[in-house]
Amino acid sequence: MSQQHESGVSQSNVNPFLQPNHNNVPSGISNKPQLSQPKIEVGECSSGGISVQELQLSVQIDDDELSDWESAKSFIEKDQNALTVDITSSSKTVLHVATLCCQWGFVLKLLELLSPESVVGKSDRGNTVLHYVAQGGCLKTANALIQKNAGLLQMVNSDGDLPLFVSIISESNKEMVWYLSLITQVTVPPRILRHLILSGCHDIALYYVQKDPKLALARDGNGNSLLYWLATNPSCFLSGSNLGFFERLIYKCEYPFLE
CATH class of the missing domain: 1.25.40.20 (Ankyrin repeat-containing domain)
Structure with a gap:
């Protein structure tokens, strides 16, 4: 975007x-x-x-x-x-x-x-x-x-x-x-984490959560948390994507923490 x-x-x-x-x-x-x-x-x-x-x-x-x-x-x-x-x-x-x-x-x-x-x-x-x-x-x-x-x-x-x-x-x-x-x-506010998740920057979001674990459950102005945004975006996960064999291998290497 x-x-x-x-x-x-x-x-x-x-x-x-x-x-x-x-x-x-x-x-x-x-x-x-x-x-x-x-x-x-x-x-x-x-x-x-x-x-x-x-x-x-x-x-x-x-x-x-x-x-x-x-x-x-x-x-x-x-x-x-x-x-x-x-x-x-x-x-x-x-x-x-x-x-x-x-x-x-x-x-x-x-x-x-x-x-x-x-x-x-x-x-x-x-x-x-x-x-x-x-x-x-x-x-x-x-x-x-x-x-x-x-x-x-x-x-x-x-x-x-x-x-x-x-x-x-x-x-x-x-x-x-x-x-x-x-x-x-x-300290990154929850609304910024939402943008990271929705734009596919899961590794950067994870970086901030590792620095401040409380962010994993922090809620934005609408009461939603990082876990909510992940759960409502199945394309973030291997099971929710229609990937071929080689794409799945690449996915495993790039985003092992999302499986």
């Missing part, structure tokens, strides 16, 4: 990092990782867990973005306020707009010029640039933002949602959900 950006910007030329990644991430989670050396792609590590270092954090800067940047740089050099001033009627800065347009290389260039304090600006709906990246954007951009100002992780929008929650609700990039889950200090 995709989520439309509030800007209404067309996403016809979508960066490949916005595409859902269906690679399985093992359910065992390592200790809180360091963010200083995120280099390699998603893959199974020797301990059976995953860390930030194993997430894909590379990004290509194409010629069009570089051309756009050179033009913008000339303008910024004439007026440094252009970096932080609102440029839309909805209180978005150039950083917000570049993110919504998936100009990841452009965003990284902007971050080189911005101070830690200047990246926390919010739109009229309370979204920071990390909220927009969390909707399914580039992991390297998310990492660069957090390196610039880690406080972005704990900032909520007008709906009271952290960037982590936005990534879960948008259901567009599982790697982003894993990444933010590993570095955000938060």
Whole structure:
């Protein structure tokens, strides 16, 4: 299920990092990782867990973005306020707009010029640039933002949602959900667990339950628990799916805890 950006910007030329990644991430989670050396792609590590270092954090800067940047740089050099001033009627800065347009290389260039304090600006709906990246954007951009100002992780929008929650609700990039889950200090509310279950992210839901076993029976505003959502979604289980022989073998390897 995709989520439309509030800007209404067309996403016809979508960066490949916005595409859902269906690679399985093992359910065992390592200790809180360091963010200083995120280099390699998603893959199974020797301990059976995953860390930030194993997430894909590379990004290509194409010629069009570089051309756009050179033009913008000339303008910024004439007026440094252009970096932080609102440029839309909805209180978005150039950083917000570049993110919504998936100009990841452009965003990284902007971050080189911005101070830690200047990246926390919010739109009229309370979204920071990390909220927009969390909707399914580039992991390297998310990492660069957090390196610039880690406080972005704990900032909520007008709906009271952290960037982590936005990534879960948008259901567009599982790697982003894993990444933010590993570095955000938060107790996940039952309604967020519901989104994880219904979007098929059972391993991430299990990660949170392992951290806080009480979540297994915690109830949302409608009085339903994680076990209820599992029980009412038979496709979550092998017995409720019409899988072939090889698909069943893959299922056993990927989701042994759901059999």
